[in-house]
Amino acid sequence: MASGVRSPSEIGRWDEEVDVLVVGLGAAGAAAALEAARAGAETLVLERAAGGGGTSAMSGGVLYLGGGTALQKACGFDDDPEEMFKYLMASCGESPDETKMRLYCEGNVAHYDWLVEQGVPFKPVFYHGVSGEPPTDDGLVWSGSERAHPFRDIAVPAPRGHVPQMEHQAGPILMQKLVGAVEASDARIAANHRCVALVREPEPNGSVVGAVADTFGEERSIRARRGVVLATGGFINDDAMIAAHQPAVRRCSFRVGAEGDDGSGIRLGVACGAATLHMDAASISLPVTQPWGLKRGVLVNAQGQRFINEDAYYGRLGEWALFHQGGRAWLVVDDAVFEKPDYPRELVAVGETPAELERELGLPAGSLDSTLALYNRAAERGEDPVFHKGPDYVVPLVKPPFGAFDCTTEGSLYAAFTLGGLATDADGRVLDPEGTPIPGLFGAGRATSGLAVGGYSSGLSLGDGTFFGRRAGRCAAGSRP
Amino acid sequence: MASGVRSPSEIGRWDEEVDVLVVGLGAAGAAAALEAARAGAETLVLERAAGGGGTSAMSGGVLYLGGGTALQKACGFDDDPEEMFKYLMASCGESPDETKMRLYCEGNVAHYDWLVEQGVPFKPVFYHGVSGEPPTDDGLVWSGSERAHPFRDIAVPAPRGHVPQMEHQAGPILMQKLVGAVEASDARIAANHRCVALVREPEPNGSVVGAVADTFGEERSIRARRGVVLATGGFINDDAMIAAHQPAVRRCSFRVGAEGDDGSGIRLGVACGAATLHMDAASISLPVTQPWGLKRGVLVNAQGQRFINEDAYYGRLGEWALFHQGGRAWLVVDDAVFEKPDYPRELVAVGETPAELERELGLPAGSLDSTLALYNRAAERGEDPVFHKGPDYVVPLVKPPFGAFDCTTEGSLYAAFTLGGLATDADGRVLDPEGTPIPGLFGAGRATSGLAVGGYSSGLSLGDGTFFGRRAGRCAAGSRP
Numbered sequence: 001m002a003s004g005v006r007s008p009s010e011i012g013r014w015d016e017e018v019d020v021l022v023v024g025l026g027a028a029g030a031a032a033a034l035e036a037a038r039a040g041a042e043t044l045v046l047e048r049a050a051g052g053g054g055t056s057a058m059s060g061g062v063l064y065l066g067g068g069t070a071l072q073k074a075c076g077f078d079d080d081p082e083e084m085f086k087y088l089m090a091s092c093g094e095s096p097d098e099t100k101m102r103l104y105c106e107g108n109v110a111h112y113d114w115l116v117e118q119g120v121p122f123k124p125v126f127y128h129g130v131s132g133e134p135p136t137d138d139g140l141v142w143s144g145s146e147r148a149h150p151f152r153d154i155a156v157p158a159p160r161g162h163v164p165q166m167e168h169q170a171g172p173i174l175m176q177k178l179v180g181a182v183e184a185s186d187a188r189i190a191a192n193h194r195c196v197a198l199v200r201e202p203e204p205n206g207s208v209v210g211a212v213a214d215t216f217g218e219e220r221s222i223r224a225r226r227g228v229v230l231a232t233g234g235f236i237n238d239d240a241m242i243a244a245h246q247p248a249v250r251r252c253s254f255r256v257g258a259e260g261d262d263g264s265g266i267r268l269g270v271a272c273g274a275a276t277l278h279m280d281a282a283s284i285s286l287p288v289t290q291p292w293g294l295k296r297g298v299l300v301n302a303q304g305q306r307f308i309n310e311d312a313y314y315g316r317l318g319e320w321a322l323f324h325q326g327g328r329a330w331l332v333v334d335d336a337v338f339e340k341p342d343y344p345r346e347l348v349a350v351g352e353t354p355a356e357l358e359r360e361l362g363l364p365a366g367s368l369d370s371t372l373a374l375y376n377r378a379a380e381r382g383e384d385p386v387f388h389k390g391p392d393y394v395v396p397l398v399k400p401p402f403g404a405f406d407c408t409t410e411g412s413l414y415a416a417f418t419l420g421g422l423a424t425d426a427d428g429r430v431l432d433p434e435g436t437p438i439p440g441l442f443g444a445g446r447a448t449s450g451l452a453v454g455g456y457s458s459g460l461s462l463g464d465g466t467f468f469g470r471r472a473g474r475c476a477a478g479s480r481p
Numbered sequence: 482m483a484s485g486v487r488s489p490s491e492i493g494r495w496d497e498e499v500d501v502l503v504v505g506l507g508a509a510g511a512a513a514a515l516e517a518a519r520a521g522a523e524t525l526v527l528e529r530a531a532g533g534g535g536t537s538a539m540s541g542g543v544l545y546l547g548g549g550t551a552l553q554k555a556c557g558f559d560d561d562p563e564e565m566f567k568y569l570m571a572s573c574g575e576s577p578d579e580t581k582m583r584l585y586c587e588g589n590v591a592h593y594d595w596l597v598e599q600g601v602p603f604k605p606v607f608y609h610g611v612s613g614e615p616p617t618d619d620g621l622v623w624s625g626s627e628r629a630h631p632f633r634d635i636a637v638p639a640p641r642g643h644v645p646q647m648e649h650q651a652g653p654i655l656m657q658k659l660v661g662a663v664e665a666s667d668a669r670i671a672a673n674h675r676c677v678a679l680v681r682e683p684e685p686n687g688s689v690v691g692a693v694a695d696t697f698g699e700e701r702s703i704r705a706r707r708g709v710v711l712a713t714g715g716f717i718n719d720d721a722m723i724a725a726h727q728p729a730v731r732r733c734s735f736r737v738g739a740e741g742d743d744g745s746g747i748r749l750g751v752a753c754g755a756a757t758l759h760m761d762a763a764s765i766s767l768p769v770t771q772p773w774g775l776k777r778g779v780l781v782n783a784q785g786q787r788f789i790n791e792d793a794y795y796g797r798l799g800e801w802a803l804f805h806q807g808g809r810a811w812l813v814v815d816d817a818v819f820e821k822p823d824y825p826r827e828l829v830a831v832g833e834t835p836a837e838l839e840r841e842l843g844l845p846a847g848s849l850d851s852t853l854a855l856y857n858r859a860a861e862r863g864e865d866p867v868f869h870k871g872p873d874y875v876v877p878l879v880k881p882p883f884g885a886f887d888c889t890t891e892g893s894l895y896a897a898f899t900l901g902g903l904a905t906d907a908d909g910r911v912l913d914p915e916g917t918p919i920p921g922l923f924g925a926g927r928a929t930s931g932l933a934v935g936g937y938s939s940g941l942s943l944g945d946g947t948f949f950g951r952r953a954g955r956c957a958a959g960s961r962p
Contacts, residue, residue, distance in 0.1 A: 003915035005754065007684035095728035202683035203488035240916070244758045244904070247576030267914035271754045273486065277725045280761035303867050305786050324805045364866040366855050374851040385845040386784050423725070433748035434484035435721070 004271035006197045008209060014223040018044040020476045021211055021224035022187075022231055023195045023265060026054030026258075028445025028465035029231030030178040032428075032473030034118070037187035039477035041226055045187060046213050048194035048260055052179040053172070055233050055258040055417075055446075056462060060133030061170025062143050063466065064459030066160035067105050069112040074124035075140045079158035081105040086155035087146055091316075093281060093419075093454025100426050101451060104467055111467050112162065119177040121165040133458065137165045144457030145313040149388035161459050174462070192216060198228060198268050198441070208272060208440035227440045227476035229428065231469060232265025233257065234418035234446035236282075241266075245279035245420065251327050252284065252414035261417070265447040269422045272441060275433040277449035278420035283456035285415040286318030288331050288407050290342040295393040297337050298375055299407065302328035304358060304367025306375070309389040315456035318414055327409030330361060332368070334397040341405065343413055348406040357402045372397060419456070421448045428472025442476045444469035485752035487678045489690060495704040499525040501957045502692055502705035503668075503712055504676045504746060507535030507739075508943050509926025510712030511659040512950030513909075513957070515599070518668035520958035522707055526668055527694050529675035529741055533660040534653075536714050536739040536898075536927075537943060541614030542651025543624050544947070545940030547641035548586055550593040555605035556621045560639035562586040567636035568627055572797075574762060574900075574935025581907050582932060585948055592948050593643065600658040602646040614939065618646045625938030626794040630869035642940050655943070673697060679709060679749050679922070689753060689921035708921045708957035710909065712950060713746025714738065715899035715927035717763075722747075726760035726901065732808050733765065733895035742898070746928040750903045753922060756914040758930035759901035764937035766896040767799030769812050769888050771823035776874040778818050779856055780888065783809035785839060785848025787856070790870040796937035799895055808890030811842060813849070815878040822886065824894055829887040838883045853878060900937070902929045909953025923957045925950035 019041035022033045029045055030052065037043040045052075066072060067081035085105040089096060116122065127138035134141050143161025145151050166173035182189060192215050199210040199221065210223040235241040236257040242249050255261075270276060289295045295311045299321070307329075308320045321329040330348070351357035358368035376396040378385050384394050406412050422430050422443045429437035430448075445465035452460045500522035503514045510526055511533065518524040526533075547553060548562035566586040570577060597603065608619035615622050624642025626632050647654035663670060674694040680702065682688045691704040716722040717738040723730050736742075751757060770776045776792045780802070788810075789801045802810040811829070830841035839849035857877040859866050865875050887893050903911050903924045910918035911929075926946035933941045 003913050003917045005684055005687075009683070010685055093728075095724050200684070202490070203486055203681070204491050206486075243576050244756075245761075247574075263914075267756075270751070270756055270914040273752045273754055275725075275748075275751055276757065276760075279757075280726075303787075306784075366858060367867055370851050370855040374847050377847060386848055432484050433751040436484045 004197050004268045006199050006212060007202055008199055011199055011221045014210065015220045017223040017225065018042045019224070019226045020229065020473065021046065021222055022229045023211065024054060024231040024233060024260070025052035025179060025189060026231060026233055026445060026465070027056035027175065027178060027462050028469035030182050031466040031469030032229045032231055032444055033182050033187040034185055035470045035473035036477040037185045039474055041477035043187035044222065045182065045189045046193040046195055047189060047191045050191050052189065053175040055256070055261055057171050057175035058258055059171035059462065060458065061164050061166065061174040062133060062141070062459035062462065063115070063162045064143060064160050064457050064463040065108045065112050065162045066158055067108045069109050069162065071112060071122050071124060071139055071162055072158065075126040077158050079160070080156070081108065083156040083158065084160065087151055088451065090154045091145055091151055091455040091457065092452040096451060096453055100468070103426055104451060104464060107467065115466065118181040120174055122162060123165040126159065133169065134163060135168050137167045139163055139165060143459050145316050148312045148390060149309050195268065198272050200272055206439060208438060224440065226479040227442050229442040229444060229472050229476050230265040230269055230422065230447045231443070231445045232447045233261040234421065235261060235263025235266055236417045237261045238263040246282050246418065248322055249282050249416050251409040252322065252416035253409065254413055254415045256415050256417040266421050269430055269441065269443060272438055273432050274430045274438060274441070275423040276421060277423045278453040281419035281453040283315055283417050283419055284318035284322045285314050286321050286407060287314045287343045287413060288317065288341065288345070288405065289314060291339060293337065293339050294331065294333065294341060296395050297331045297333040298371070298397065299329055299331050300368060300371060301325040304363040304371050306371060306387055309384070309387040311390045311393050313457060315458060319454060319456065321407060322409065322414060327414065329407040330404040331407050332357065332397065332402065332404050334402050335399040337395065337397060338403055345412055346406045347403045348411065349404045350401050352400045354402055357404055361404055418446060419450045419453055421446060424448045426471065427475040428468055429475065440479065442472040444472040485678050485749045487680050487693060488683055489680055492680055492702045495691065496701040498704040498706065499523045500705070500707045501710065501954065502527065502703055503710045504692065505535060505712040505714060506533035506660060506670060507712060507714055507926060507946070508537035508656065508659060509946035509950035511663050512947040513710045513712055513925055513954030514663050514668040515666055516951045516954035517958040518666045520955055522958035524668040525703065526663065526670045527674040527676055528670060528672045531672050533670065534656040536737070536742055538652050538656035539739055540652035540943065541939065542645050542647065542655040543614060543622070543940035543943065544596070544643045545624060545641050545938050545944040546589045546593050546643045547639055548589045550590050550643065552593060552603050552605060552620055552643055553639065556607040558639050560641070561637065562589065564637040564639065565641065568632055569932065571635045572626055572632055572936045572938065573933040577932060577934055581949070584907055585932060585945060588948065596947065599662040601655055603643060604646040607640065614650065615644060616649050618648045620644055620646060624940050626797050629793045629871060630790050676745070676749065679753050681753055687920060689919060705921065707960040708923050710923040710925060710953050710957050711746040711750055711903065711928045712924070712926045713928045714742040715902060716742060716744025716747055717898045718742045719744040727763050727899065729803055730763050730897050732890040733803065733897035734890065735894055735896045737896050737898040747902050750911055750922065750924060753919060754913050755911045755919060755922070756904040757902060758904045759934040762900035762934040764796055764898050764900055765799035765803045766795050767802050767888060768795045768824045768894060769798065769822065769826070769886065770795060772820060774818065774820055775812065775814065775822060777876050778812045778814040779852070779878065780810055780812050781849060781852060782806040785844040785852050787852055787868055790865070790868040792871050792874050794938060796939060800935060800937065802888060803890065803895060808895065810888040811885040812888050813838065813878065813883065813885050815883050816880040818876065818878060819884055826893055827887045828884045829892065830885040831882050833881045835883055838885055842885055899927060900931045900934055902927060905929045907952065908956040909949055910956065921960065923953040925953040
């Protein structure tokens with residue numbers, strides 16, 4: 001028997017029948033359920049945990065939205081869907097989905113209003129501080145590399161991190177409101193139900209017509225007359241999938257994901273013949289330049305070379321450090337630039353000269369010395385011709401002692417989650433390898449390949465999960481049996 | 482209707498019945514067919530082209546084999562399966578399949594003998610020249626990074642490129658012999674047959690029981706009582722799959738693959754619920770250090786920095802230049818090191834000083850100057866503490882004029898093919914996402930994820946394709962209906 005897929009003949013009598021079955025009650029599943037129910041479909045949401053929320057509830061709660069949302073306007077920022085589109089197409093990895101990106105950017109103003117309608121609160125105050133996930137309850141924040149090279153020359157920057165109103169971490173309030181909206185809707189929620197198989201008609205029909213869920217060791221079969229929406233999250237917590245698709249990620253010290261982020265929904269879809277996309281893509285955060293003054297330091301690799309403009313967003317720093325430098329990196333500062341990092345990290349080496357620091361770090365003889373000499377020469381003029389760090393952060397590093405913060409995977413926080421997953425069209429239909437929709441099967445959130453396939457800006461997963469989750473819910477509800 | 486998979490009820494009467502159906506007659510398919518037929522299975526090979534050979538016949542024909550083969554011994558080289566294993570586990574990317582690697586290294590001596598038994602000729606002469614694909618008809622060659630950092634300190638180096646006896650390009654003789662052996666066996670070949678669908682029983686059985694082939698516009702159904710072996714090659718010639726899985730590869734000027742390398746077999750497997758592995762992995766060759774004297778130059782990126790030891794194999798240079806430097810690289814030489822490259826390439830800049838060369842190339846001010854100063858200082862002592870190039874190739878670059886060979890994707894040959902594909906076990910059984918074999922479905926060669934998932938050494942694909950192709954053929958033949 002193939003794992004994860006059954007035929008209707010194996011089911012016999014269904015234990016339950018609905019129109020739309022949503023699997024997973026994180027942000028994407030909640031959005032899908034709300035829209036399916038409002039479109040008049042009898043909707044049931046399965047959640048394997050005891051309650052809704054998933055990884056979304058554990059997150060910072062930031063949604064990457066723009067194009068001139070009411071919140072951006074209230075905070076005094078202009079934005080334009082076209083500028084947002086240009087930034088995202090340039091920054092989100094090598095081959096983001098242009099069709100989805102266009103829809104997303106053009107639909108963001110309305111999507112923000114929808115979130116507010118669901119009761120998600122946003123305080124119309126811009127956060128002037130340093131993090132993509134502010135400690136205050138302010139509503140708008142910089143959460144990407146918009147003002148850093150090369151993006152500042154590609155698109156007009158605007159802050160687009162939309163943060164629900166809650167101090168420190170906004171994921172809980174976001175999900176409290178979205179799950180609350182689902183509870184208040186006609187959709188029903190079945191907690192402690194883990195989907196273990198999809199039910200699919202034999203070829204030539206091949207439609208997904210339901211699912212089997214395990215609840216406290218007992219199997220229940222649920223017919224879905226119109227469709228099943230997989231919103232089960234990513235696969236950061238499945239060691240075998242990580243080894244197969246993103247082996248470098250195993251070295252990251254922190255995996256951002258609820259227990260349910262074990263790729264189960266991706267595997268269920270694949271067992272039904274679905275294609276996957278960008279399974280090697282991951283968001284890797286290396287929060288080393290907080291407070292922002294630390295951007296005046298230089299990040300060097302195991303060869304004592306710089307490798308990125310240090311003012312890039314920490315989602316970008318982490319990806320470059322892990323995937324291109326093997327997770328071997330140090331942030332070098334002098335006494336003038338030194339300050340206590342927000343995320344505690346070791347000052348692993350100190351030296352009176354760059355050469356001494358180099359020896360302490362075990363870097364190749366002369367390498368760091370050469371890097372700093374080149375950097376300092378241009379920095380005297382406030383310039384960084386090699387990596388184009390913004391002039392605000394370019395100062396010569398000349399005041400002893402010199403120090404190096406540990407930014408290696410061994411000694412530093414690398415926060416990772418997956419970005420690849422099931423292939424879907426812009427309406428959330430799951431696609432087979434020829435690009436043909438698998439009838440009755442839909443997907444949203446990190447069970448599917450995301451808008452960002454690299455170069456992460458915070459809030460893109462909650463953003464695309466809710467945006468395309470809504471579309472998947474509507475499309476499933478509109479499917480006729 | 483889902484693409485690429487049908488149920489037996491759609492077929493009705495089979496046009497033909499065999500025990501084992503092999504799809505694709507490259508090296509992997511030939512090996513599978515030979516072993517299946519010899520195990521007593523009635524075997525048919527479908528080949529979409531007018532004749533066998535596929536990409537294998539277009540290749541250099543090198544097989545990466547070792548552990549003390551008769552050819553290695555005849556050429557006076559010692560080797561050991563354990564040293565070969567250590568080299569391959571260290572060099573073949575981040576997460577190669579250890580079980581398969583172990584089997585491969587331990588089985589290589591016998592596998593070489595098997596190739597000889599099929600009539601593949603190897604001249605017992607070691608080629609002293611510079612290429613992994615020699616222009617002579619010599620039989621043994623260095624075809625990897627065995628003698629380069631860090632591998633020289635990890636495993637005892639040995640040349641392992643086994644080249645069938647033919648001048649310039651040995652792929653044709655390899656495939657002439659293997660296809661000839663298939664023709665002489667009890668296996669039959671159906672050319673001009675393109676597999677368009679697999680036939681699969683409904684759940685809970687889920688067995689693959691045959692295939693549908695298109696021949697001159699007509700469909701023929703073929704029952705496979707014991708199994709279908711997908712040996713259809715990789716996907717370098719499918720733009721959509723490349724965009725989805727390895728977008729950077731689109732910038733490579735040369736795609737190594739017959740027309741049939743369009744991923745069709747991978748998609749057929751996925752449509753049947755197969756898992757894929759390492760779809761982002763690719764072999765990227767940048768043949769810039771031929772003649773070998775050019776290894777005395779330094780490769781720099783768009784920041785004027787070195788990024789690899791230049792004596793690494795060109796399969797490794799290409800991967801580093803493309804995936805980690807965005808395909809922006811130049812080989813810098815001085816007048817003493819300059820010689821005419823084997824692969825013609827432009828000297829895109831010349832200068833009397835490093836600073837002048839830097840300006841000509843448009844590199845950041847001071848960057849190349851700084852890199853060369855650091856390099857030359859240690860090179861005076863024959864050392865390269867930064868990237869550990871072997872001392873044979875370390876000389877100061879000080880004699881004007883200085884020149885730079887174009888190694889960018891725009892101006893240089895980057896030869897690419899894919900390394901990821903269907904997930905299989907060591908017997909070639911295709912696996913679903915839970916790691917369970919899909920009954921009746923087998924795979925080998927570049928339709929499956931290879932031994933190397935990065936850091937390519939020449940000959941690994943023909944090596945693992947024939948080795949695991951044989952195992953898949955035997956396993957399929959041994960399956961009972």
